Amino acid sequence: MDQLLEKLLTCVEFGKVDIKSPYPPAMKDQEGAFELTRHALDDGISPGEILEEALIPAMSRVGQKFSRNEIFVPQMLMAAKAMNSSMIHLRPYYLTGETKRRGTFIIGTVTGDLHDIGKNLVAMMIEGGGWEIIDLGVDVSTEKFIEAAEKHPGAVIGLSALLTTTMENMRKSVAELRQRFPGQKILVGGAPVTADFCRKIGADFYSPDPQGAVEYLKTLT
């Protein structure tokens, strides 16, 4: 792999945002994801390559380490910050359509539930997997999910719930979404949700952590 991309991958994996960021100590005063992405583009490396060969693999490593409990939420967030600094340079290419995402992922916390940390983490990691994110926020009604699905045909939907009571609202939302869009791919998650519950309510996939969702989405593209 191009040396520059390899360096960029390491920066994102370990949360080295830019030359000013003191973390990680071993990379102090070195250029970070922000600068390296600029150099890569200047060297003629395409935004697509940067994404596919550096950013996505970096976030995938991060997600895997998180799944294995080798790192915790803060390091995942630091990596995401580094990735975002890289995306500052790449975003214009998405807007012109020159570079394409793998797909669109709509996510929201179900009606009656206000928890958003878990949902935000999932959104962030799926974005790191190369998807465009439509974040509907918390306390999202079934109608809002339906509206978003209509607006973004082909998008995958993810629902999050953190209480057993709001899992019931998840069940209702999934049932209505299914009825409206029979082929709709639906992912569910949140602390009390289980694979068994996912099956019972007719959702397509459950994952206890973001990486499982990223891997599943890969199989769809």
Place this chain on the structure above:
Amino acid sequence: MGYSPGTAPEPLTDLIAEVSAELLHLREVRAEYIIFERLTCNPGNKSIDIDGVVFDVKPIVFSQIKKSERAALFICTAGPEVGEKSRRTMKEGDLLRGYVYDVIGSEAAENAADRMQEELRLAVAGEGLKITNRFSPGYCGWDVAEQHKLFSFFPDNFCGITLTESALMNPVKSVSGIIGIGRDVEYAPSQCNLCDDKNCIYRGRKAESRKPPIYW
């Protein structure tokens, strides 16, 4: 956050110190309990009757409460500010700082509960009474929907907390529950030993990190 002592990445430890200092001014932390004298425990269906309201607490909680002569129902909150700060900061793009607010908010709610529990212990100790651990709807098999029964005992907006139809407390950084009081009740040093939930992240950890006060 999951780190064992000394292993947290550097910017995080600084950030935690910074955010903790900022939140020291949190004046919205509140905790209240109400003691009820009319308590009937029904071993048949593992339920507890307080003033005519039947709590279906399930076996684990029942086994701890059953010897109680009285019961305290409580709620505690870190207040709305910390949650709002977390949300705002995350929205503005500083995910890490937002997350630190969130975790400190949870910790503040639990700490408020610890202090409330200690106050309750002292309040009844004079009468020769002891207290149990605290138990919350949504834990140890006790259905979170029973929050509605719990809240039926509290005046509106008690501690500034409201309960939504889906049994969610607002502000989010809040904890509610029951504590048994009596001559023969016991405090379990490791609450996790009572519970069979293998997925709980507190499992095993809580006993270590949240050491029971020395007097137990």
